[in-house]
Amino acid sequence: MVRVRQLEVLCSVIELGTTAGAAEALGVSQPAVSNMIRHIEDLVGFPLFKREKGRLTPTPEARHIAQEAQHLFAQQKRVGRIITQLRGGTVGRLNVIASPSIGNALLPRLVSEFTRTRPRITLSVELGSVDEVINHLVSGRAELGFSITPPRHAALSVRPISTGEMLCAIPNGHELCSSERVKILDLNHVRHISYATGTPLGQMIDSVYSKNGIERRYYCEVRHTSTALELVSAGAGAALIDSFAMMGKPRPEITLRPTDPHIEVALHTVTSNLFPTSNIALQFQDFVRKALNDPEQRALYGIT
Amino acid sequence: MVRVRQLEVLCSVIELGTTAGAAEALGVSQPAVSNMIRHIEDLVGFPLFKREKGRLTPTPEARHIAQEAQHLFAQQKRVGRIITQLRGGTVGRLNVIASPSIGNALLPRLVSEFTRTRPRITLSVELGSVDEVINHLVSGRAELGFSITPPRHAALSVRPISTGEMLCAIPNGHELCSSERVKILDLNHVRHISYATGTPLGQMIDSVYSKNGIERRYYCEVRHTSTALELVSAGAGAALIDSFAMMGKPRPEITLRPTDPHIEVALHTVTSNLFPTSNIALQFQDFVRKALNDPEQRALYGIT
DNA sequence: ATAGTCAATAACTTTCAATTATTCGTTGGG
DNA sequence: CCCAACGAATAATTGAAAGTTATTGACTAT
Missing domain, CATH: 3.40.190.10 (Periplasmic binding protein-like II)
Known part of the structure; x- marks a missing residue:
């Protein structure tokens, strides 16, 4: 099977007209090109150039091959580009x-x-x-x-x-805003938005309550912090939110307070x-x- | 730039699932494949396979590259086919x-x-x-x-x-058919179909006449032997035709006679x-x- | 346990493309 | 007419890539 390199050399010689020119373009020496041409001719079995007065003239066959080879080069470049892009993750x-x-x-x-x-x-x-x-x-x-x-x-x-922590999200002006640190157990006494017992966040919070022998109370059960956040944002009550949920989108209508106890997530x-x-x-x-x-x-x- | 051979090996391993399988398919040894894979990974800069429990699992990137490479192989095969066809002249x-x-x-x-x-x-x-x-x-x-x-x-x-010769084409039954050899000069006395003086055939025939101090006469001037032949075929007269014009198509309605003098073409x-x-x-x-x-x-x- | 499968590694060998150095043929001024 | 310039071809050698055998090491299934 013909090699891409061989076709490269062939095309370059046809394009530039001389082995020396092709050699320079390809960044190799002139004999390298000369040998390669001979090698390709041996390989394909018919002459690709007419030697005349010390010059090379491509045969129609050589031109034909060179033309077809262009597509091959294009494909090879394409694969090369894709590899570069994959490497760059682009x-x-x-x-x-x-x-x-x-x-x-x-x-x-x-x-x-x-x-x-x-x-x-x-x-x-x-x-x-x-x-x-x-x-x-x-x-x-x-x-x-x-x-x-x-x-x-x-x-x-x-x-x-x-790492982040659980924060208490409260609508601005809510009574809990006055304290610098919101006691989790105190949430039982306000309009509390919280997570179903089965959910990971629910269990996390539950463990604080059970440690104190108290049962968690909330008037609104949600599954996601995002939902809780929206509710707080609408002034529906206070909720415990992990700090990650607060990232990325400023919520000026919400006051955040650290919790007591501190819960790391x-x-x-x-x-x-x-x-x-x-x-x-x-x-x-x-x-x-x-x-x-x-x-x-x-x-x-x-x-x- | 990535080599086609490298992509061949990569694709084969992805396809066959094992280096040993790929090696067999490619007709090389297993370490050759193993080394090649490592070499390609060094080249592209990111892993192409995940090594786990002594098995190779291709990464999505490797699959992506392999997919693109298929087009490259197709192009290469195409060029190869064209060379084969050019060699065979087909x-x-x-x-x-x-x-x-x-x-x-x-x-x-x-x-x-x-x-x-x-x-x-x-x-x-x-x-x-x-x-x-x-x-x-x-x-x-x-x-x-x-x-x-x-x-x-x-x-x-x-x-x-x-080599061929000039022949005299005569419609069957024409008076000239009686002679085994038609004298060119005699054509002056029959309905003669001939070539313009400027044409090569005209000059060729003219030289016979001028050698004898006679002027060529003809009633119908044509440029091509094929036209003359058609006219003879239609019974319009006699004409001198080179033997090549008679080849390939049988003309049963025409009688052919050698000429005197013999004119070689x-x-x-x-x-x-x-x-x-x-x-x-x-x-x-x-x-x-x-x-x-x-x-x-x-x-x-x-x-x- | 053990045989079997598969990948990786080590140490060479082969092959191919490239190198430098040189020769040979053609051509275009001086 | 000769000579420099240019271009291709050849010879001898080097270097890198791809391939070899032999072997090891990890894991699996019986």
Whole structure:
């Protein structure tokens, strides 16, 4: 089978007209070209040039081959470009699934910024519960997951990338605004928006209550921090929100207060062990980690 | 730049799933494949396979590259096929121009037979005077010319490929049929169809007359032997025809007689020195030479 | 346990493309 | 007419890429 290199040399000689010219263009010596031409002629079995008065004139066959070879070069360049793009992570597909806390406000911002310099990426951003995160990753529907609750699954790798805390979100002017630090147990006495007992956040908060022998009370049950946030924003009451949910979108109508006790939460990235993680996914993971941990970057995303 | 060979190995491993399988398919050893994969990964700068439990799983990037590479392989195969076809002379373009004597009846037959075994050739068969033959060849519009009169032109190579003679074509039953050999000078006394004085054939015949101090007389002037032949065929008179014009198409209604004096004519092939002669043209030239000189072949074309 | 499968590594070998140095043929001024 | 200039071809050698055999090490299934 004819080599691409051979065709390159052939085309160059046809184009430039002389072996010396082709050699210069290809960055090799003249004999290299001369030998290559002879070698190709041996290979194809018919003359590609007419030697006359010390000059080379391409035969119609050689021209024909050269013409066809152009497409081959184009393809090779194309593959080369794609590899470069894959290396730079500027092309490909990225499927992310995230828990709503981060997925609702911050993730869209991060994704938007990430793709700004990588215009040829196609992506999908899915929101879902921890179970859905697990599902998407083990089935290969997503390459990268974000979750507060670290999913427990043998086929998944979980890495914490940032830490945050639970905050109490209160409508401006609410009675709780007066205290610098909101006692979690006090929420039982106000219009409290909280999470179903079965949910990870619900259990997290429940453990504070049960430790004190008190039962958590709330008048409004939601599944996602984003929903809780919207409700608080509408003045429907106070809610505990993880700090990640507050990132990315300024909420001037909401007052935030640290809680007592302090509850630390961590954001985890999740990847599957069943499939190799794509280069883009790794890059995005890194991008998010940097955005969440570099103070300069945090400011960019309005992270308090 | 990535080599085609490297992509071949990559694709084979992705397809077959194992280095050993790929090695077998590619006809090389397993370590060759293993080394190549590592080498490609060094080259592209990101992992193409995930090594796990002693198995290789391709990353999405590797799959992407492999997919693109398919087009590259297709192009390479295409170029390879074209070279094979060019070697066999079974593809390409052949532009022939011939003087009408041969071009009218024999050449179509020869061309038809030549292309039968080379179905992918596209061709053009032009008829023209010697001047037109010269023109087509020096301008590159034709690669191969056939002419009775050898064209005189510095940029053209002329080779005689077959000899013939002038014959007298007479309608069956014509008074001249009685003689075994027709005296050219006698044509002055019958309904004579002949060629313009300026044409090569005209000059050729004229020289016989002028040698005897007689002026050639004819009642019908034509430019081409083929026209003369048609007129004879229609019973319009007698004409001198070169033997090549009689080849290829049986004319039962015409009687042929040798002439006195005997005039030998030769068929020449003409090629240009300005452009390299294509492989196909050379093949066709050879094909025609064989057809005209091999008795067995001649019979096939009804050459008497 | 053990045989079998598969990838990786080490140490050479082969092959191909490239190098430098040189020769040979053609051509265009002085 | 000769000579310098240019271009192609050849010879001898080098270097890098791709391939070899032999072997090891990790994992799997019986």
